Amino acid sequence: MNELREVGIIGTGHYVPERSMTNHDFEKFLETSDEWITQRTGIRARRIAADDQACSDLCVIAAERALDDAGIDASEIDLIIVATVTPDYLLPNTACFVQNRIGAVNAGGWDIANACTGFLSAMMSARGLIASGNIRTALVIGAEKLSSILNWQDRTSAILFGDGAGAMILRADAPDGRILFTDSGLDGAQWDVIQRPAGGSREPLTHEIIEERRHLMSIRGNEVFKFAVRKFRTLIKGSLEQTGHGIDDLTLVVPHQVNQRIIEAAIDALAIDLDRVYVNLDRFGNTSAASVPIAFDEVKRAGRLNKGDLISMVAFGSGLAWGSALVRW
Ligand code: UT7
Numbered sequence: 001m002n003e004l005r006e007v008g009i010i011g012t013g014h015y016v017p018e019r020s021m022t023n024h025d026f027e028k029f030l031e032t033s034d035e036w037i038t039q040r041t042g043i044r045a046r047r048i049a050a051d052d053q054a055c056s057d058l059c060v061i062a063a064e065r066a067l068d069d070a071g072i073d074a075s076e077i078d079l080i081i082v083a084t085v086t087p088d089y090l091l092p093n094t095a096c097f098v099q100n101r102i103g104a105v106n107a108g109g110w111d112i113a114n115a116c117t118g119f120l121s122a123m124m125s126a127r128g129l130i131a132s133g134n135i136r137t138a139l140v141i142g143a144e145k146l147s148s149i150l151n152w153q154d155r156t157s158a159i160l161f162g163d164g165a166g167a168m169i170l171r172a173d174a175p176d177g178r179i180l181f182t183d184s185g186l187d188g189a190q191w192d193v194i195q196r197p198a199g200g201s202r203e204p205l206t207h208e209i210i211e212e213r214r215h216l217m218s219i220r221g222n223e224v225f226k227f228a229v230r231k232f233r234t235l236i237k238g239s240l241e242q243t244g245h246g247i248d249d250l251t252l253v254v255p256h257q258v259n260q261r262i263i264e265a266a267i268d269a270l271a272i273d274l275d276r277v278y279v280n281l282d283r284f285g286n287t288s289a290a291s292v293p294i295a296f297d298e299v300k301r302a303g304r305l306n307k308g309d310l311i312s313m314v315a316f317g318s319g320l321a322w323g324s325a326l327v328r329w
Helices: 023-027 034-041 055-070 095-102 115-131 207-211 221-242 260-270 288-301
Strands: 007-015 020-022 045-047 079-083 108-112 137-144 164-172 178-186 252-255 310-317 321-328
Touching: 007 055, 007 115, 007 288, 020 023, 023 034, 034 260, 055 079, 055 095, 055 137, 055 164, 055 288, 079 095, 079 115, 095 108, 108 115, 115 137, 115 164, 115 178, 115 288, 115 310, 115 321, 137 288, 164 288, 178 221, 221 260, 221 310, 221 321, 252 260, 252 288, 288 310
Parallel strands: 007 178, 079 108, 079 137, 252 310
Antiparallel strands: 007 164, 020 045, 137 164, 178 321, 310 321
């Protein structure tokens, strides 16, 4: 066995579609209000992809921006992992479209379907493969066209989500952005809290299923609420404890953009000020696997990262699944 190699972030990028949909837009066809959505979630707008934009189209722009940021050629990428629950097709994977379009002629690749936790799962997988010497450079993407699987008649879920993509390039022995810790977990007993019941092998599609809208996403939001507040706290605490850090060492938290009230309840219990937490859900809503990498790229491009900063990323969602990462910039 080779000695384990350090893994760092050498480039990031993101893309959100141009079309913005506000809370007022929902008032036109659902029994809801801007006031309810803003107060209960913190969300004011979300981006919605064009009809002719699929998941890989969002990925490609985010990936090209990350390559540009890293200053490397696509041919240097050994592995592409796309985290998504809204792939272009059920077969083949979405990574193959990205590989072809960006010209990553030397890359292997696959998708990971772990919903809101997906990007951190992909990051953990790529980190392990780089650390063990299997590969040198990985392109990790979280991307969703959630608008394609929403039940637009369900006010409890449709108002929460948006489309977008975020990308990171990870490399062995990179000087900055060192990944100190990654973690993941599952509580499969709660698999039905966030789901798309039909369309898989258990309930293949029929005309009746489509009429009943069982092929679309459904959530039991208030069950997620309690779980998310608890996990947010324990994930941050766990990653700090296991790397010998305290809460005061933490420069910034880049969390899954789930709900302003969830974020505030969790950081209150941890005694972290809101200015040490990055939030963009007011503009983009919850973009599932894309949420953490979009937020991280915004932080980086805003010049908020300084050498030595300690950054925590946490995510949780369907599974129920969770994941975290700790990075020393
Ligand atoms: O990232 C993982 C996926 N994300 C999630 O699963 C979301 C996590 N959960 C949440 O963000 C919150 O639980 C929600 C925003 C979904 C709901 O907030 P809540 O404070 O937990 O509300 P609730 O579900 O307890 O519903 C309260 C009331 C209900 O009416 P009744 O039964 O009290 O009369 C709902 O029917 O609010 C009603 N309601 C709405 N009213 C206006 C639910 N959605 C809406 C809406 N507009 N869009």
